[in-house]
Amino acid sequence: MAIEKMVMMNLVGALEDEDKILEQIILMGNVHLQTDISELYESHFALHVLEESLSEMGENGEETARGPNDENYSEILSRIEYISNALNIKPKVDRIFLEKSFEYGFYKSSIDSIFQEVSPIYEEIQQRKDLIKKYQTFRENIKYILDKNIDFSQLETLHFFRYKIGMMSHENKMEIAKNYENITAIAKLIGTGEDSEVFLIIYPQKFEMETERILKSVNFEEVKIPEELKGTPKEMNEQMEEILRQEQIKLNELSQKIQEMKEIYKDFICQAITRVKMTQKVNRLKENIERGTSVFILSGWVPESQKEEITKQISTVSNKFMTVFKDINEIGKSIMPPTKLKNHKWFQPFENLVKMYGTPSYNELDPTVFLSITYLIMFGAMFGDVGQGLIFIIAGWILSQKQKESYFGPIAMRLGMSSTLFGFFFGSLFGNEEWIPHIVRSIFGSESVIARLIIHPMENMNLILISAVAFGVILILFGFGYSMINCLKEGNIKDGLFGRNGLAGLIFYIALLLIVYEIALGSVIIPKGILIVSIVITMALMVIREPLANKIQHKLPLYHEEVSSYYVESGFDIIETILSLASNTISFIRVGAFALNHVGLFLAFKTMAEMAHGGIAGIIIMIIGNIIIIGLEGLIVFIQGLRLQYYELFGKYFKGEGIEFKPIQFMD
Structure with missing residues (x-):
């Protein structure tokens, strides 16, 4: 903290x-x-x-x-990237490669030399791959017409007609059939595939543009015949097989050369990119x-x-x-x-939740520990279940192993632990509220302290809701404390002592709470007269906080705006303060509401399982119910917990206007 x-x-x-x-x-x-x-x-x-x-x-x-150094490193980096791609090298930036001194001329000439050696071979490989892909695509397109005795070489000799072969969907085929009398071409079905039809289109040369427009409207996909292929589809296929065999042999030879180059140059490429990136970073630092x-x-x-x-x-x-x-x-x-936050390892993942709102200023209290503890309590109370908590722990652990830099995994594990702990208090295991109490009573007895600690939310609604509001009051009081400390550290006595979130606001809030407590329960802690006087005095202090603070600190002028405007604004600020305190306090009732909602959802799925007369169908319904609750309600509770932290608490004491400590690093 x-x-x-x-x-x-x-x-x-x-x-x-x-x-x-x-x-x-x-x-x-x-x-x-x-x-x-x-x-x-x-x-x-x-x-x-x-x-x-x-x-x-x-x-x-x-x-x-x-x-x-004004040397332009973009060219050498682009060539390193090209070579890395060509040789299938994943350049590793490592400090070990910095042990040797950097001479730009040597590295540039070496990279240029490697580039000249690699690029012709790599370009030829790409060309041959493209050629192989072209033939493979054509072979796939004509596989449905291999049995057709159509000599496409003869069609090339036509003087007044043109032809196309291509694919058309079954739906578009019907469109062609409906409007055949309006089409200026012969459309002959020559093959049928799984999702499309193969057509031979013959049309007069003078109607070429009109024919292409019609074919485009029905999404006709033309199949281009390579110029070097002649004869019938079967003959073309035989020619392609021979071409593909020859191309693959040449491709294998070139790939072998590339592999040999990779073994020769991979260490130097890693060293070069490390040195160049370091030099770039040094130049930016300069x-x-x-x-x-x-x-x-x-x-x-x-x-x-x-x-x-x-x-x-x-x-x-x-x-x-x-x-x-x-x-x-x-x-x-x-x-x-x-600002560089310094927290215990257990709380460090929650630093990211704080930074989502803002980075603490250097002289501001770090709220990470406070947020961590209170957020875990909120989540556990709203989502208390032993089984589902264990699911969160397992999922968080798996995520932590797969994405070690992510903070979601560690947070999910901690939330799962809180959910599991509250699950024991609520006696809930995957929605079942009978197993845990039965086991506890069997081991410790029905009258034991442990057995009495188990509370079923639906049977204690008032207790759950009142506890949620009481918990919110405690957090708001802590928020006042944080706010006062932050303000006084800044030397801001106007807000620290007389502001709505300062000492005056704290006394005002406590007095209001005691009056509500006396009205609700009829119990007097402090005489109402004293409370009313306290409210009036603190309201007056909050209204005159600016001139009063300036007077104490000997600052002039006392007002930084028109006096009348200041007091009108301050008067409305008192109304806003009362409404804000009331809404902030009542907002925490949602902690109890979600605890009840969590149980209610289980009851709904349990009822559906009973309507299915149990058995396999009932088990499936309960499994689906748990999946829905873990995924949907878990996300909602996660967001609601953050909302309470950000809006009801951070808004009182945390500005988050600091600059995050970002050191100059090589591996960023």
């Missing part, structure tokens, strides 16, 4: 070691680049002083400044670097716990650099550090 402390790292290094130092920073993967650097250098950096310091360390002081006559300057945020390790790692590639680390208090509030 923490945000890792950051420090600003200002690094000054010799230009001659620039590439080596930047490459090392990329490989370390723990520096978040600060791109807005002008203010940093003006306020906190004396470039000439640092240059002098480096000169004392052995820098010769000569002008060695140089801009980013765009955010300031340079002097002999040094470069880079600024970025790093975790405070890693600053010594960072300096140590950079020293392995250069001894001509300096690092200066500054705490945020030394920099000022104008520059906000990025």
